[in-house]
Amino acid sequence: MAWYVYVLRAFLALLVLGACAWGSMALAYRCPGPAPVRYGVISLWVLLGIAAFIALLRVRAGVPLRGWPLGFWVAMILLVGWWQTIRPSNDRDWAADVAQRLDSRLDGSHVTLHNVRNFEWRTETDFTPRWETRDYDLDKLVSADLVLSYWMGPAIAHTLVSFGFADGKRVVFSIEIRKKQGQKFSAIGGFFKDFEATLVAADERDILRVRSNVRGETTYLYRLNIPPQALRQVFLGYLERARELDSEPAWYNTLTSNCTTIVFEIARLIAPGLPLDYRLLLSGYFAEYAYDQGGLTPGFTYAQLHERGDFVQRALAAGDSPDFSTRIREGVPGDDPKVTP
Structure with a gap:
C-alpha cells in the first residue's frame, strides 16, 4: 500500500x-x-x-x-x-440580572436608555433589582474608560466600557452571557450554544462594584485615548449592537463573540487598520493591546497605567457611596487631573 x-x-x-x-x-x-x-x-x-x-x-x-x-x-x-436547527431566543426564563433588554431612543444628541441596570448588590444571590430609564446628552460625552475584570487567571478578563459625560453622568456597556434561571456560567458551554448574548447598560455602582466588592475579582480601569469626534461613534456602536441583539438573538461564543470582540469590532469601524492579535482572544491582555495601538492615556508606560488602574482597594473603601465613580478613579492617569506623567 x-x-x-x-x-x-x-x-x-x-x-x-x-x-x-x-x-x-x-x-x-x-x-x-x-x-x-x-x-x-x-x-x-x-x-x-x-x-x-x-x-x-x-x-x-x-x-x-x-x-x-x-x-x-x-x-x-x-x-x-x-x-x-438550534437557534438563539430572547424568550426564556432569564436570570434576574439579565432579565431586561436595553432599549434606546435617539433624538438628535439626546439619548434615552430604557432598562439601565442599577441593582443594589449585597451578595451574588442577595440583591435588590432596579431597572431604570436614564437620559444622556451626546454633546456632553467627554470620555470612555476600559475596564478589565479578572475572574479566571491573568489571561481571561471580562471587558467593559464606561462612558462619562460633562454633567457627571456615567453609563457602562457590557456584553454579557444571558443565563437562564438557575444556570451557571461555563467557559466550555460558551462554545456549544449554551448561552445567548445580551448587551447590558448599567450604573457603575452596580456593574463595577459587583465585580470588585461582591465577587472579589481583580479589576482595572484605563482611560481610553479616543478623539472627541470618535467617542459618539463608539457610544452609538454599542446602541446599534443592542438593537441587533434585540431584533436577532445571537449566541455568546467564548472565542468569537464575547465581551472583548465587540470592543474590537466597534474600534475597527473607526480605525479599520487595527491588526488582529492573539490578545483579542486572551482578553486579559487586551489593555496591553490597546496600549500598543495608542489607545490608552499617552505619556505613561503600560506598567504605570496597569499599576494605577487597579481600583479594588478604592472600590472596597468607597462601598456604595454616591461618589463611588470618583473615588475609584483616584490616581488613574487621564481620569484624575492631579496625575501627570
Whole structure:
C-alpha cells in the first residue's frame, strides 16, 4: 500500500477523533431529553467514533474506507444538520440580572436608555433589582474608560466600557452571557450554544462594584485615548449592537463573540487598520493591546497605567457611596487631573 494512503488514513483518523470530541460536547450541552437519554446518545456516538477511528488505522488489514468510517461521517452530517436547527431566543426564563433588554431612543444628541441596570448588590444571590430609564446628552460625552475584570487567571478578563459625560453622568456597556434561571456560567458551554448574548447598560455602582466588592475579582480601569469626534461613534456602536441583539438573538461564543470582540469590532469601524492579535482572544491582555495601538492615556508606560488602574482597594473603601465613580478613579492617569506623567 502506497505511503500516501497511510498518511491519508492517519489524517482521517485524527479528523474522526476531533469530530467525535466535538460531537460529544455538543450532545452533552444541547441533546434534548432526560439525562439517561442524553447519556445513551453520547455513548452511542462515542462508540461509533471509536469504531471508525480503529477501522481507519487498520491499514495492514486492508480495510476499505467504508463501513464504520462511512457510518460515522453520515452520523456526523446528521449531527451538524441538527446543530444548525438550534437557534438563539430572547424568550426564556432569564436570570434576574439579565432579565431586561436595553432599549434606546435617539433624538438628535439626546439619548434615552430604557432598562439601565442599577441593582443594589449585597451578595451574588442577595440583591435588590432596579431597572431604570436614564437620559444622556451626546454633546456632553467627554470620555470612555476600559475596564478589565479578572475572574479566571491573568489571561481571561471580562471587558467593559464606561462612558462619562460633562454633567457627571456615567453609563457602562457590557456584553454579557444571558443565563437562564438557575444556570451557571461555563467557559466550555460558551462554545456549544449554551448561552445567548445580551448587551447590558448599567450604573457603575452596580456593574463595577459587583465585580470588585461582591465577587472579589481583580479589576482595572484605563482611560481610553479616543478623539472627541470618535467617542459618539463608539457610544452609538454599542446602541446599534443592542438593537441587533434585540431584533436577532445571537449566541455568546467564548472565542468569537464575547465581551472583548465587540470592543474590537466597534474600534475597527473607526480605525479599520487595527491588526488582529492573539490578545483579542486572551482578553486579559487586551489593555496591553490597546496600549500598543495608542489607545490608552499617552505619556505613561503600560506598567504605570496597569499599576494605577487597579481600583479594588478604592472600590472596597468607597462601598456604595454616591461618589463611588470618583473615588475609584483616584490616581488613574487621564481620569484624575492631579496625575501627570
